[in-house]
Amino acid sequence: MVTSRVRWFVSAVCMCAALQVVYLSSKSSPAQVIPILLLVGVVLVTENLAFQLPIAGSVSLSFAAAFAAMLHSGPIAAVVVAIAASTNLSEIRSGKPLSIHLFNVGQLVLSIGLAGTAYLALGGRALVSGAAALSDIMLPATAAASTFYIANVILVSIGASLLMQRRFLQTVQSLGFFSFGSSLVVLALLGVLVAYLLSFQSWFGLLLLVLPFASARRTFRVYVELTEAYSSTVRSLVTAIEAKDPYTRGHSERVAKYAQAIAEHMGLSQSDVQVLERAALLHDVGKIGISLDTLVSPEELSEDEMRAIRRHPVLGADLVTDVDFLHDIVDVVRCHHERCDGGGYPDGILGEDIPLLARILAAADSFDAMTSDRAYRPGMPFDQAIGELRRVAGKQLDERVVAGFVKVLSDDARVVRAS
């Protein structure tokens, strides 16, 4: 939300940026036009393509270009490149408030300006004014990159915390500045290479350096999209496969939601939660071979039918065992019908021997089975099902998991709504 405090802050940042530019222009060295135009061209292209680096976090390539401009032609050139980078078309068309655009431009100019000041203060000089050995610019360049990082982190954190009305430290943590830092190191190194190629006037070399990054960027974007879509892909295919039994339609998806909520409540890691989600989506995939009559039969099952049902966790685990991405879920799927008292199937293992994720999945699975309708009985009301969970805790289900689940069910309206 753009409050008056945000406006004050944005104005202050822009004023400081302007002062910075005036100060730097008094110390500027003669500049060549062509290299700066080239870098502006590079950032205009890459910024409008929103570059992401294949290490954690996403940083635009524009820092590398601005850094190269600073090393090659001095801080004013860097400011020009930074302004070109921050005025990108898709951002402007996105209809964000003017103050946010101003802030983006202002903070980038101020950060790169401060970096340039640090560079000059430590005796760094522009490569355009004569060849410099790496050892001469090493210290000032490192200081400049660090200055940029610190200034950028502070300005963005203040801006974001004012905008989202959150605490400063909380914002710093949530924005993932460590991965930002590692990307920045790589981009600074890229900037050094670009600056030297510019000073050699090796235009072809510059092209050879920029092209791989452009093509890697495209591949990496597809990778990110596919990674994000993986769970939903599994979900739509599983939904289709489950369609045969009207009574379990949507079961896997609901179980996934319960299981995820329990795991998050128990403080499991992000990757465990993801494994659990996938396991929950696929936990009944081995049931597909069982005939519909067996699954929805209101009568007592025959021994053969019982054996068929008891085989589904193993069958499901076998189905996914060859999939690299689903390697971690094999045991979870296999053990989701084990009981803590050892009376479950297929292996009859006890308590802690059952993987924790499988114990969570078992609780979520039982709860959804109790609360949804079957051919031969209507679903239980929630309160009654919670009572049932408590009753079997320590026998069928894990006590700690049930305690967490009951807490989640009573606290979290989101989970209840999922049903």
Add this chain to the structure above:
Amino acid sequence: MPYLLSLILVGGVVVGWVLGHVERPPFDILYVLGLTLSVAIGRMLSIQLPQGDRVHVTLMVGVVGLMLRGADELLIAFIVACMIDVAYRYLQGGAHAARQGTLDSIRSIAVIALMSFVQSYVNPASVRAPEGDGPLLSVLVVGAVFVAVDVLTLAVQQWLAGGAPIAEGIVLLLRPLGSVYMVHIAMAAVAIRVHPSLGSWGLGTALLLTLILQNSFNLYLRIRRGYAQTIEALAHAAELDRPDDTGHARRVADLAVSVGRQMGLTSDELEKVGYAALLHDIGRIGYEQPEADIEHPDRGAEIVAGIPFLEGVGPLIKHHRSTGGDDVSRGAMVVGVCCRYDRLRKTHGARAALDILAADEQGYRRSVVDVVERAAAKDGGRLVPAKSVS
């Protein structure tokens, strides 16, 4: 273990021999250590190809080393790095992994030895004191030769291990690895260009950037592989419902891809044909005949419509039963004919199935039947696709 020992022995002899013959300038131990480390890292960051083989690309280090200092030190660095790599694989995966690693190490070392002939054509002066874009062109040429030697030896190695014929192997390697090779050549050129001013810092930076770029391609290949395996597993799961159909989707996919290749479909189309064939019956689940027979193509297309990875596969599923029309692609008809063939083969036998199809189908579908017949005939009269795993 014997492989590791023999590699150490042979490696030691070669290192000794090279050291005895190295011409001046004297050998720079730090430089060799740096090279060794780079090669070892490059070998450990292997790339998994769609067909499952792991390969590694150390082209950037190879080209840079070759052009800056020549083949002698490079050869030593490669041998030592290969020994480290084989030992690492032995610790990780036992004797089998070590054997694979040894075979591949011998290939890598042979590539460098072959490349040392090319080195004599490089003008060292232009590399050491470059002007403008001076050395870049020769780097590109050396890089291209390097790629050719690397891919050729790799294809031969895979062929000897029972893989695809060499010509096909080269295509299968170049499609996923082309971009990685290009990154390596480009970064080698940059590294050599900045080397006179930036020295080993420049080389290190270029190597780091190369590995990061390569990693993005690697991640991309890995996720595609993950999707392919997942779709295959779920297509298999979908068939559990209809025991009569077990293996049908897989057989149709194998046949359709090989028929489609002979019909001149592009590799993009072939990939879509493969997925469409695997999933062409997914819309049947939960519906009774004959409703399922009529509606499953539309339903199947709807199911995959929202999946980004399967973009373009939906229409193939939707139209696999169509006999013609403007929006029916060639791929859809290939899937449709192969599906009919597989079903008829099961009930009537292969010969009768082909006769029925030949009498029944028209237009493009008829020409697909001809290709199926040829493929089946080539199959030694079994008239069953060779790769099928039913």
